[in-house]
Amino acid sequence: MELINILKERSSVRNYAEKKVEPEKLEKILEAAHVAPTAANLQPIHLIAVQSKEGLDKIGKAANIYGAPLAIIVCADHNKAWVRPFDNKQTGDIDASILTDHMMLQATELGLGSVWVCYFKPDVLSKEFNLPENLEPINILVLGYSNEGCVDTTRFDRARIPMEQLVSYENL
Numbered sequence: 401m402e403l404i405n406i407l408k409e410r411s412s413v414r415n416y417a418e419k420k421v422e423p424e425k426l427e428k429i430l431e432a433a434h435v436a437p438t439a440a441n442l443q444p445i446h447l448i449a450v451q452s453k454e455g456l457d458k459i460g461k462a463a464n465i466y467g468a469p470l471a472i473i474v475c476a477d478h479n480k481a482w483v484r485p486f487d488n489k490q491t492g493d494i495d496a497s498i499l500t501d502h503m504m505l506q507a508t509e510l511g512l513g514s515v516w517v518c519y520f521k522p523d524v525l526s527k528e529f530n531l532p533e534n535l536e537p538i539n540i541l542v543l544g545y546s547n548e549g550c551v552d553t554t555r556f557d558r559a560r561i562p563m564e565q566l567v568s569y570e571n572l
């Protein structure tokens with residue numbers, strides 16, 4: 401499928417079937433993260449893939465993961481992330497989000513539903529997974545088979561701001 405069509409196929413799924421994600425699909429999703437670019441190729445990310453009931457319950461203390469059978473906690477390692485020297489901006493969050501997006505789109509191509517979750521209690525998540533100080537959970541990617549039926553791939557003229565608001569050419 402053309403990339404633009406995969407992008408249009410993706411939508412946030414908040415109702416999942418019980419069916420587990422096959423190991424080979426998880427492996428492909430993780431491979432998509434592995435090939436993602438990061439600032440200065442420092443790769444300051446650690447992923448925690450969670451599928452066990454115990455692990456999903458731990459995530460459930462920090463976030464709503466909509467009954468999904470798989471969640472990947474995307475952590476930025478602040479000891480490794482690139483820092484821009486002019487203003488000390490650290491790009492760990494950006495790197496984490498690129499990996500998250502790669503995984504989300506790979507999941508779409510594999511016929512899986514997903515939702516990107518930032519509405520979580522970071523302190524609870526860090527405690528439940530014994531994360532060291534340098535690892536900050538940035539995103540949770542929730543994955544599984546959708547129970548939501550067909551996606552309207554033509555929804556973007558309503559669901560997004562007009563292109564003229566999004567883009568300007570040459571000047572603001």
Ligand SMILES: Cc1cc2nc3c(=O)[nH]c(=O)nc-3n(C[C@H](O)[C@H](O)[C@H](O)COP(=O)(O)O)c2cc1C
Pocket residue numbers: 410411412413414515516517518519520
């Ligand atoms: C950075 C980010 C954080 C998000 N956090 C949440 C979240 O915590 N819970 C949730 O249900 N959806 C979350 N979403 C999903 C957005 O609400 C969703 O992408 C947006 O409404 C557009 O809908 P669509 O994904 O179906 O196209 C998040 C998306 C992004 C990109």
